[in-house]
Amino acid sequence: MVTRRALVGSGIAAGAATPWLGLRASPAAAGGTGVTDDEIVLGMSAAFSGPSRGLGIELYRGATAYFKEANGQGGVNGRRVALKIYDDGYQPDPCVKNTMTLMLEDQVFLLFGYVGTPTVTRVLPMLKKFQDRSMFLFFPFTGAQPQREPPYGAFAFNLRASYAQETGGLVDNFVNIGRRRIAVFYQADAYGRSGWAGVRAALRRHGETIAGEATYRRGSKFTSVMRRQVEILKKADPQAVICIGAYAACGAFARDAVDLGLRVPIANLSFVGSENMLKLLTEGRPPEESARYTDLLVNSQVVPSYEDTSIPVVTEYRELMARHDPVPPAELVTEDYTPFPHSFVSLEGFLDAKLMVEVLRRLGDNPSREGLEAAVFTVRDVDLGLGERVSFAPDRRQGLERVYYTVVEEGRFVLLDDWQSRFSLGV
Amino acid sequence: MKIKRLFQKTLFGIIAVFGLIGLSTSILAVRTVNDHLSDEYISNSQNIAKTIADSSVDILLNRDLATLQSLIDQFLGIQGIKYIYITNESGEYMAHTFVPGIPEEILAGDPQNTETVNRSLPGIGDCVEVGSPILAGVAGTVHVGMDRGLINLKIQRAIGQQAWLIGVAFIIGVGAAIWFVNLAANPIGQVLAYAATLAGSTTQPVASGEEVLARKDEAGDLARLFQFFARPASERGDAAPDASPQDKAPS
Known part of the structure; x- marks a missing residue:
């Protein structure tokens, strides 16, 4: 297992050995367009610090594994792909500041792999403000609606399914097995509200309303006590709880729910960071106790299981992750973090990077921001090795639609194939 | 500093009046x-609520709730704002900033009320809540809870400054009053001591009376009168010593 010290150390080594790495990208060389004769610079602001740092780090790792491979094979039309990265700690204000720097000072070619709804929703108006620069945001790690709808949808391209699809699927499945009283535990910000709205809309379709709701503050740690939230939801007597949050807070909620006797299925969205959450709930506990905290979890995912090697892109992902074992630059990783060899988040980052490279290839030998949108719209029925084909069009700015549901078995997340047997009311 | 008994009541009177x-x-x-700050605070809160209400129309009608939440989260950064919640035309809570949940008191209230309300919420504190209708109320209502503690703090500061100023003025005033009272009381003491000497008192220190006899004011006149009456009748002559010219009655 790679420790933080090892991670930091290898980050320095990687930075020195591979000059294409983001922090070495030169804005002056980019000449104001983010493209030079041998480099295309992408800008990324994500959480590399704070309680949600695992999301930014894993997304970066997955994306970098593919970019490294592509660069090793000659890059995109002879140009290497470089990432200019900043840490925003999953906080909106630093993210806005980073974006200003990326757009106005670093003058990157495009924005890529942003993490989070509260951060992205604050950045979208900036893209509109600077629309004359044709700056686009590609494949943010959020399923929220603002970057999928007017007036900002025109400035972003999404790969993953939306939170509305994730929450809709969870609600449908719960209702189908008779669990109609659904409560929501959510982060008190735009992300939480986005998921809350998704649950509300899905329940409406079934003639139901949200049975109860409780919130937590963004940035809450696993050590936070969620007793009051659990008590609020217990009063609502829910048959299932859907959590819209990040792994530390959702892990704390799941722990306290079990401890306080709220024994109902607890669902989490893909953003939660399933492996990090599982680690928090099981680390240092005997198997029986770990199972008690995790057997009622059901997490929706927007990528397939990284264990399913029958899927070609999963095999490719596992191979490239092993080959490159990417680590973020040491300057950004200032807190303890042990990366996972494989995770849903890094697999998503990998897919983002794979499609990004495909789009950049379609720009031809003289890539320009003005040509980006047209290049994306040429992506039709592209197979990333996923089984689900990806298409974009002016009225379709989201590549994938499918949502997967996973549960914990023997200490890892596996696909859930039978909701009835696992979560029916009698079980 | 000993205050003459004659003037003690006067001094206490001055202090009491002061x-x-x-x-x-x-x-x-x-x-x-209090009134001024409260009015100003409520007015500012209403302006904030109105600004959010105006900004929310388009979002509520055309866009998603994440954007609405993002909007109110930004307003929450303004000093003094404790909470914001937005209800739709049906009274449903569409976005709010409460953690861990919407307080019971608010849930029990009228979500479309735009009157100013004082609330004391557990975990939040004392607040003044103002409301503003969205699209004349047909699209919902914005409610902003302002920290009453902040107004109280400002009032306490204003009172503190006032008390400090009055305290300083009071101390200076009392000091000055004592000084002036003693200034007036000192010659009387001298007259008293001189009169006692003339009367042959053994409890009062012997006073020559030179200083008080030389005074040109009422104390000097009184001392000279005592001196006059202390002489044997054969030495007094026909007339008492003159009083000061200003005290002579008009003829």
Whole structure:
């Protein structure tokens, strides 16, 4: 297992050995367009610090594994792909500041792999403000609606399914097995509200309303006590709880729910960071106790299981992750973090990077921001090795639609194939 | 500094009147500051609520709730704002900033009420809540809870400054009053000591009376009168010593 010290150390080594790495990208060389004769610079602001740092780090790792491979094979039309990265700690204000720097000072070619709804929703108006620069945001790690709808949808391209699809699927499945009283535990910000709205809309379709709701503050740690939230939801007597949050807070909620006797299925969205959450709930506990905290979890995912090697892109992902074992630059990783060899988040980052490279290839030998949108719209029925084909069009700015549901078995997340047997009311 | 008994009541009277004036001024000032700050605070809160209401129309009608939440989260950064919640035309809570949940008191209230309400919420504190209708109320209502503690703090600061000023003025005033009273009381003491000497008192120190006899004021006149009456009748002559010219009655 790679420790933080090892991670930091290898980050320095990687930075020195591979000059294409983001922090070495030169804005002056980019000449104001983010493209030079041998480099295309992408800008990324994500959480590399704070309680949600695992999301930014894993997304970066997955994306970098593919970019490294592509660069090793000659890059995109002879140009290497470089990432200019900043840490925003999953906080909106630093993210806005980073974006200003990326757009106005670093003058990157495009924005890529942003993490989070509260951060992205604050950045979208900036893209509109600077629309004359044709700056686009590609494949943010959020399923929220603002970057999928007017007036900002025109400035972003999404790969993953939306939170509305994730929450809709969870609600449908719960209702189908008779669990109609659904409560929501959510982060008190735009992300939480986005998921809350998704649950509300899905329940409406079934003639139901949200049975109860409780919130937590963004940035809450696993050590936070969620007793009051659990008590609020217990009063609502829910048959299932859907959590819209990040792994530390959702892990704390799941722990306290079990401890306080709220024994109902607890669902989490893909953003939660399933492996990090599982680690928090099981680390240092005997198997029986770990199972008690995790057997009622059901997490929706927007990528397939990284264990399913029958899927070609999963095999490719596992191979490239092993080959490159990417680590973020040491300057950004200032807190303890042990990366996972494989995770849903890094697999998503990998897919983002794979499609990004495909789009950049379609720009031809003289890539320009003005040509980006047209290049994306040429992506039709592209197979990333996923089984689900990806298409974009002016009225379709989201590549994938499918949502997967996973549960914990023997200490890892596996696909859930039978909701009835696992979560029916009698079980 | 010993105050002559004759003037003690006068001094206490001055202090009492001064205290009364200070107290009434302070009460008036506190009320004025309280009313003024509260009015200003509520007015600012209403402006904020109206701004959010105006900004929310388009979002509520055309866009998603994440954007609405993002909007109110930004307003929450303004000093003094404790909470914001937005209800739709049906009274449903569409976005709010409460953690861990919407307080019972608010849930029990009228979500479309736009009157100013004072609330004391567990975990939040004392607040003044103002409301503003969205699209004349047909699209919902914005509610903003402002920290009452902040107003109280400002009032306490204003009272503190007022009390400090009055306290300093009071101390200076009392000191000055004592000094002036003693200034007036000192010659009387000299007259008293001189009169006692003339009377042959053994309890008072012997006073020559030179200083008080030389005075041109009422104390000097009184001392000279005592001196006159202390002489044997054969030495007095026909007339008492002159009083000061200013004290002579008009003829």
